[in-house]
Amino acid sequence: MRLINRHPGRAARLFLGSLPFLILVVAYLVASAARLADNPGDKLLPALSSFAQAIETMALTPDRRTGAYLLWSDTWASLTRLWAGLGIATAITLVMGLAIGVLPVMRALLAPVVAFASMVPPLALLPILFIALGLGETSKIALIVIGVTPFLIRDLSLAAAALPREMIVKAETLSASTWLIALRVVLPQVMPRLLDSLRLQLGPAFLFLIAAEAISADSGLGYRIFLVRRYLSMDIIFPYVAWITLLAVAMDLGLGGLRRLMFPWWGLEGRR
Amino acid sequence: MNAITVENVWKEYGDQIVLENLNLSIAPRAFVALVGPSGCGKTTFLRMLLGQERPTRGRILLDGAPLPPEPGPDRGVVYQRYSVFPHLTVLGNVMIGTELRGARLLGRRFGAARRALADDSRAMLAEVGLAGSEDKYPAQLSGGMQQRLALAQALMMKPRVLLLDEPFGALDPGIRADIHKLMKRLWNEVPMTVVMVTHDLREAFTLATRILAFERLRDRPEERLRYGATLSRDIDVWPPRIAGRTTLYDADIPPGQDDLTAFGQVPGTTRHTGAADHAAHSPLA
Known part of the structure; x- marks a missing residue:
């Protein structure tokens, strides 16, 4: 039988999917054990016990100076910034993306400037944001908004413009106004796409968040990583990176589930 | 005119x-x-x-x-494709025209008005042979049923x-x-x-x-x-078709009785079949 026709079963898929993770973990443990055998004081690849201890210090023990549980207060600070940024970006996208996608006049007015803005490297704007908005929360949220919104707008307006013309004409023959076409025909059909492109923008959003926190903050996941870097505390950095990844994966799955829940019709077309 | x-x-x-x-x-x-x-x-x-x-x-x-x-x-329209909205159920597709015409701000009806509209829409769906499919999405219908839905949707606007x-x-x-x-x-x-x-x-x-x-x-x-x-x-x-009537060729003629003039009931080449009476009781009229 040709390889292209071999489909793994359920158990085989589970095994194959977890194989790379296992290999990574084993490779780490072997390398770590080898380095620690050479030099018990090695900080580069700590043993699992050091991780457990670091996690206990960060997550389960109040900080000696502030009394806060650092992992949780860092997580809360970062997620607040991230969600504020993504929320504002989504709101702007819904208004501008729909306007560009539905109205030829707005497309002529806004599409060029959005295309231009999406090419500005957001991190290069960070100094400007820090100068103009100060070092507080505003500049960090603004960086996420600026970095993410142009792509969301372009994606949404393309999706709206790609709806078949017949559907718009049909809505007109059902006495819809421009506003009602946008509200009841275009918006519900581009919402699943918006959720999907939001999932794709989670990566960049975390990138902007951590970059901003690394440069200037007093709490946050990115701040902590760059703070303990000075002491070569790999035992803290590794769990933090894993935690950030886990948060991003959870948000990705959550948005995917939300889409399936809210838009059960999405994807029916292809499956039939 | x-x-x-x-x-x-x-x-x-x-x-x-x-x-x-x-x-x-x-x-x-x-x-x-x-x-x-x-x-x-x-x-x-x-x-x-x-x-x-x-x-x-x-x-x-x-x-x-x-x-x-x-x-x-x-002017209603039915295309070969893209005539119905994939994001609305069958019932929603039939209701949307009346909703859009009546509710200019939200494009939705609520409460009693919605229930009355849903009843009208169900009657229309039954008329085109889609009773029982109200809660499906168009993608779950066959091509013929989708076109029936598109007709029902267009006809709701009269x-x-x-x-x-x-x-x-x-x-x-x-x-x-x-x-x-x-x-x-x-x-x-x-x-x-x-x-x-x-x-x-x-x-x-x-x-x-x-x-x-x-x-x-x-x-x-x-x-x-x-x-x-x-x-x-x-x-x-030819023979000419007239809306609301059935032509000679479309009529059900019992065998051996094909000379309709013998019954003295047929004006010209068309005869009254009761379709117009049916229309008076139909939700379509």
Whole structure:
């Protein structure tokens, strides 16, 4: 039988999917054990016990100076910034993306400037944001908004413009106004796409968040990583990176589930 | 008065002349089939009737008044594809027209108004043979059922003119015959004029009262740009079909009793079948 026709079963898929993770973990443990055998004081690849201890210090023990549980207060600070940024970006996208996608006049007015803005490297704007908005929360949220919104707008307006013309004409023959076409025909059909492109923008959003926190903050996941870097505390950095990844994966799955829940019709077309 | 009057209409895209010098009038309650080879401007003509495109020259009148420059609820349409909204259930698709017309801010009805509309919509769905599928999404319906839904959705607006753009072209022959029966019944019962684009002559003669053929009269390569298609044939189908009545050939005639004049009940070539009475009790009327 040709390889292209071999489909793994359920158990085989589970095994194959977890194989790379296992290999990574084993490779780490072997390398770590080898380095620690050479030099018990090695900080580069700590043993699992050091991780457990670091996690206990960060997550389960109040900080000696502030009394806060650092992992949780860092997580809360970062997620607040991230969600504020993504929320504002989504709101702007819904208004501008729909306007560009539905109205030829707005497309002529806004599409060029959005295309231009999406090419500005957001991190290069960070100094400007820090100068103009100060070092507080505003500049960090603004960086996420600026970095993410142009792509969301372009994606949404393309999706709206790609709806078949017949559907718009049909809505007109059902006495819809421009506003009602946008509200009841275009918006519900581009919402699943918006959720999907939001999932794709989670990566960049975390990138902007951590970059901003690394440069200037007093709490946050990115701040902590760059703070303990000075002491070569790999035992803290590794769990933090894993935690950030886990948060991003959870948000990705959550948005995917939300889409399936809210838009059960999405994807029916292809499956039939 | 004519339902649709087309006066000296030309359609050009830049240098390309697509349709030239169309003059015709369509009687109210007629069922007109537009036939012709691919690229002869049938669909362009339908789009002009719809208001999606405007004639380059000439004018089109609807019930004696100039055609509005954009599509509206007086002209319904059913396409071969994309006629129904994939994000609404079957019931939602039938309700949306009335909702859009009544609720100009949110496009939704609530409470008692919504329940009444849902009841009307269910009756309409039963009329087109979709009872029981109310909660499905269009993608879960077969092609024939999707087109039935599209017809129900369009008819909820009680359009004066129903425009059909090859609506049954993608259906299997058996399903197509079923939906032809439905289309005939709807045309008999609903007070509307129908204009249908089709490439299937058999379909045209099965359904229509009148057949318009578009053709390029000059079709040499060097002539194609500067000469468009025009009306080449205008055929009244015989025996004449009259909306609300059944023709001799469509009637159920018991064997051995085919000389209908012997019963003294038949005016001309048509006879009353009670379809109009049925229409009076139907939710479609």
